[in-house]
Amino acid sequence: MDAELFPRSRTEIAPGAVHLPDWLTSERQRVLLEACRDWARPPAGLRTVRTPGGGTMTSRQVCLGWHWYPYGYATTVVDGDGAPVKKFPEWLGDLGRRAVRDAFRDHATTAGTPPPPYEYDIALINFYDADARMGMHRDSDEKSDDPVVSLSLGDTCVFRFGNTGSRGRPYTDVELRSGDLFVFGGASRLAHHGVPRVHAGTAPPELGLTGRLNITLRVSGLQAV
Template structure:
């Protein structure tokens, strides 16, 4: 049976933080997955991120538009193969703008703008296998307060959405499934968040993905080179 016993609806998890289940239809998920597979290939492909303290992140990452490294942005993969970062496609920026509009609704821009035209220009794409996690952190290396758009593909995860002052409580755990959208901006733009758990083997079989992909689209606010 495909129907939900208790259908999932749009939820405002915190002021400015909105979960929209099943936002990406199956066909669009497949298209986005194929694009991610292309982006993951070298040069400037999927890599393991190393922290300044010598540790490594358990998720692997590829970037578009600008390359993120702890804790800044560059035009080349400065902590990897040194190749120029792959370009951020215009269609992905439009997808981000549509996601923000759908999450907040008409006339509900987080900065009072009735029709915000956020200029999304960077993407961080994280791949999680069954054992990968993401500790609580803030997306604070951008120079823009535009909302972050998060898209999930593949395995279901527990997404922990916290507060702006600490990595601890209060926080809310949200189940993100393949195709789900999560947008956070306004008073929640700098909230701590993380992924404490991935439920292996829960991806839609027709998607053909083992693991979880998460795409976060952001506005850098940084000057072009």
């Protein structure tokens, strides 16, 4: 947003949880969007996730490196077309390591998070239309407790970052805009979080995206097969 009354700056939301506004340049956002469009194509493309109870997630998802399904990981799209999961590109791992370095620069003691490198090998890419939401949950299916990197493209959302003990209060609502970075590790690695609202029509017009994309990078801790 031009001429911010209160310019956005780095904020530590909780110990080990950091919001860096406008971390992705406009050009980097366009490159990442084009990559997401390519990854979303079948086989092993964008799908609707169904829960064991018979419900469906309102956001749609595609995975790289390892395929996530409720509640585990596989090398093929076991809850979809059965195709092998798409490869996790090395440049995306580099981006994740740079994100952690920038988020925790000069704040290692407060964050309780050691410096990189981290071997990022999973990307979960969620697409939200205007009606999509994400309930409070923890990213707990990985065997590693290395930091999670979250990148936002497109529409602004309300990102609710909570506590490790329950899905309820206390939590903090953070506005994530296109290009924003959110990293959580250390004491906040297993904090509950979700997306209660997407503000439709707020994406940068020059990006050419209707809706919101969230690219989440994780370290699996799983053995490659």
